[in-house]
Amino acid sequence: MGHHLLSLRGLTKAYPGVVANDDVSFDVAEGEIHALLGENGAGKSTLVKAIYGLVTPDAGEMEFAGRRFAPAEPSDARRAGVAMVFQHFSLFNALSVAENVALGMETPPRTRDLARRIRDVSEEYGLPLDPYRTVGTLSAGERQRVEIVRCLLQEPRLLIMDEPTSVLTPQEVEILFATLRQLREEGRSILYISHKLDEIRALCDTATILRLGRRVATCTPAERSSRELAEMMVGASFATPEPRGAAPGEIALEVAGLSLPAPGAFGTPLREVGFDLRKGEVLGIGGVAGNGQDELLAALSGERPAPRGTIWLSGRDISRLGPMARRDSGLLSGPEERLGHAAAPEMSLTENAVLTAARRERLVRGGFIDWDAAERFARRIVDRFDVRTPGTDTAARALSGGNLQKYVIGREILQRPEVLVVNQPTWGVDAAAAAAIRQALLDLAAKGTAILVISQDLDELMQISDRFAALNEGRLSPARPVAELTLERIGLMMGGAHDMEVAHAEA
Amino acid sequence: MDFGSINPVLLVASVMVSATPILLAAIGETVVERSGVLNLGVEGMMITGAVVGFAVAVNTGDPASGFAAAALASAVLSLTFGVLTQIFLSNQVATGLGLTLVGLGLSSLIGKPYEGMKSPTLPKLDLGPLSDLPVVGRMLFSHDIMVYLALGIVALVWMFLKFTRAGLILRAAGENHDAAHALGYHVVRVRLMAIFFGGACAGLGGAYLSLVRVPQWTEGMTAGAGWIALAIVVFASWRPWRVLVGAYLFGGVTVLQLNLQAAGADVPVALLSASPYLVTILVLVIISARGAHAAPGSLGRPFHASQ
Numbered sequence: 001m002g003h004h005l006l007s008l009r010g011l012t013k014a015y016p017g018v019v020a021n022d023d024v025s026f027d028v029a030e031g032e033i034h035a036l037l038g039e040n041g042a043g044k045s046t047l048v049k050a051i052y053g054l055v056t057p058d059a060g061e062m063e064f065a066g067r068r069f070a071p072a073e074p075s076d077a078r079r080a081g082v083a084m085v086f087q088h089f090s091l092f093n094a095l096s097v098a099e100n101v102a103l104g105m106e107t108p109p110r111t112r113d114l115a116r117r118i119r120d121v122s123e124e125y126g127l128p129l130d131p132y133r134t135v136g137t138l139s140a141g142e143r144q145r146v147e148i149v150r151c152l153l154q155e156p157r158l159l160i161m162d163e164p165t166s167v168l169t170p171q172e173v174e175i176l177f178a179t180l181r182q183l184r185e186e187g188r189s190i191l192y193i194s195h196k197l198d199e200i201r202a203l204c205d206t207a208t209i210l211r212l213g214r215r216v217a218t219c220t221p222a223e224r225s226s227r228e229l230a231e232m233m234v235g236a237s238f239a240t241p242e243p244r245g246a247a248p249g250e251i252a253l254e255v256a257g258l259s260l261p262a263p264g265a266f267g268t269p270l271r272e273v274g275f276d277l278r279k280g281e282v283l284g285i286g287g288v289a290g291n292g293q294d295e296l297l298a299a300l301s302g303e304r305p306a307p308r309g310t311i312w313l314s315g316r317d318i319s320r321l322g323p324m325a326r327r328d329s330g331l332l333s334g335p336e337e338r339l340g341h342a343a344a345p346e347m348s349l350t351e352n353a354v355l356t357a358a359r360r361e362r363l364v365r366g367g368f369i370d371w372d373a374a375e376r377f378a379r380r381i382v383d384r385f386d387v388r389t390p391g392t393d394t395a396a397r398a399l400s401g402g403n404l405q406k407y408v409i410g411r412e413i414l415q416r417p418e419v420l421v422v423n424q425p426t427w428g429v430d431a432a433a434a435a436a437i438r439q440a441l442l443d444l445a446a447k448g449t450a451i452l453v454i455s456q457d458l459d460e461l462m463q464i465s466d467r468f469a470a471l472n473e474g475r476l477s478p479a480r481p482v483a484e485l486t487l488e489r490i491g492l493m494m495g496g497a498h499d500m501e502v503a504h505a506e507a
Numbered sequence: 508m509d510f511g512s513i514n515p516v517l518l519v520a521s522v523m524v525s526a527t528p529i530l531l532a533a534i535g536e537t538v539v540e541r542s543g544v545l546n547l548g549v550e551g552m553m554i555t556g557a558v559v560g561f562a563v564a565v566n567t568g569d570p571a572s573g574f575a576a577a578a579l580a581s582a583v584l585s586l587t588f589g590v591l592t593q594i595f596l597s598n599q600v601a602t603g604l605g606l607t608l609v610g611l612g613l614s615s616l617i618g619k620p621y622e623g624m625k626s627p628t629l630p631k632l633d634l635g636p637l638s639d640l641p642v643v644g645r646m647l648f649s650h651d652i653m654v655y656l657a658l659g660i661v662a663l664v665w666m667f668l669k670f671t672r673a674g675l676i677l678r679a680a681g682e683n684h685d686a687a688h689a690l691g692y693h694v695v696r697v698r699l700m701a702i703f704f705g706g707a708c709a710g711l712g713g714a715y716l717s718l719v720r721v722p723q724w725t726e727g728m729t730a731g732a733g734w735i736a737l738a739i740v741v742f743a744s745w746r747p748w749r750v751l752v753g754a755y756l757f758g759g760v761t762v763l764q765l766n767l768q769a770a771g772a773d774v775p776v777a778l779l780s781a782s783p784y785l786v787t788i789l790v791l792v793i794i795s796a797r798g799a800h801a802a803p804g805s806l807g808r809p810f811h812a813s814q
Contacts, residue, residue: 053691054689054691074689074690074691078691086689090683090685090686090689091683091686092678092679092682092683092686092687092804093682093683093804094678094803094804095675095678095679099675102672102675103675103679103690103692104690108672
């Protein structure tokens, strides 16, 4: 490793009410993969946006390749040799791959030449792409390739990657890592943002850890254990969920031959989905985003009625029942999107409690809302799940993601469901809150509730599920006990690396 | 009933004239909506263009200055919408409706002294041998310059959106404004320019009504043409050539049903009057039923460059 390519000195950026970066300094050497590690809200994104020219820091200096560096706009940063792959893809669904790439370049060549260069670069780095495909039709892994190829065409000296693996299958992660190592061999530097510790230990040469906007440590991740890194990140030790060995009981929820057409242009149809879920059992459903997770939740919660005879709750056909009737009979659900789906953003926590718990908790009497009872119920959720909020009359929107997530999951758990279906229960939630939510789900299962967890976080599913199944293009693989699974087999169940190999083995 | 009284040559010629105002307004709104902004004020901008164009043409005696003033006035009016929605983040639907109301009120105020007056109109363009062609010459090549300018604008908009980098950036802003911003494009600036262009086009369309099509000033003379233009943009799935088809179709059926009424066709008049709307919507729905051509992803959503 040679000189410093990028140096940050005392970088500070404050927003009203919160200091996103507080006096952060670190160096990225040439030809190294440097991890930026921290929880949600630790200030990682603000920091890289400053490097990419999207945010102007309040104080502090940057130096890039030995020169003072203060990009006012992303185009300044791009000209200096900085490229960035965004966490939420900065792609345009209705445009073609080539058009998307052209938008990320300063002076794009003509479409035909650009298409050829896209083919060349994508093959050189093992990331095959068709330049004329419409991006909206690509899988998540392929979309990321578009982003990466867009960056590589600019011959960057520093590549910033913001949580690149959150949407990839394990095989796709391997391909990505091989590409990144190849880039490092070429002398390029990579600033890699993640909170997945195992990845960082496997890939990165150096790690800088941020907590609440401050740099707490810089270390060599391979020399630290995941637990050490996690504790530096969180600033305290936290409890990992305890496994349990309860024997599952009788079948609570049975789904057979559930097929539903796609709800919209970019939706996924469900194809012959079938599984059993027993009392006291946690069934984990994995898969890359956009393979039918939202559609499955909607079919189970009753938002979209299913064909007759496909969903059975304790031996009763509930396929045609709506959400209210399913709630009444004990099937509760928590969708992925917190704001706007699980909770109404502008309404208070108490009002949001009434929205799903009105009947099971008897919060409505003779058509009138019993506000005292609703308040008490909301207060119970806040106390039991340690939701940090000024009060129960606070609007849902005002809570941080993790706190609101604890609230909406807690709201369902406290209604003592027979069957609970949750989608992405810990998405965007910090490690401590995620551990608390997982423990609450396990406790609920221990009391005999059947739980279906849909998630894209494989570690989470391995930690809390008894059995695992994967969704791939709307099809559900047979469920297997988690104890028998290897990471490779899980990857194959999830569909392997999309378009990268013919072998779909057994699934 | 006497269908013989309908002259097909004159029919086609008058279709081109009657479609031009809507075509101009619709192609402008297409650009606005492709940039991600829903401007419901087309009607108000058109009628402002109609009255300003008429007043300037009457006072200067020059219809060309009338058209130029109309385009400028409507574009400036549309910029108030742009500033309110893009900079002060007001609601696009409410602001657009407000723009229509302002335009209608403003135009009747400005237009009061001009009621009943006649304006100088545009001369027919002499295209030499083309105009002298039998039948086709009368149908297609003996119109005023605005008819051809409108067609030219459609072609230019199509080329701009499809082949130029600026057009790509405009589509990107309309498709996903957060991503466009993240890549360093100036979403608000792009949209303000699109709104300005849309306003100018609507103004030209309005002026064409008051200076060529009618040609005089009457209060509320656009009579919903702006709303039709908005509908055509949507049913044409935001594509320039389909906008052309929609506008000409609407113009065509309008002229045809007027001719049928005059010829005493045995169909209720109400049905005939409604037919342009029904036929246009039906045909464009059938065209766009094939393939999924969704609206621009960020259409109508407020954009704020936070963080």
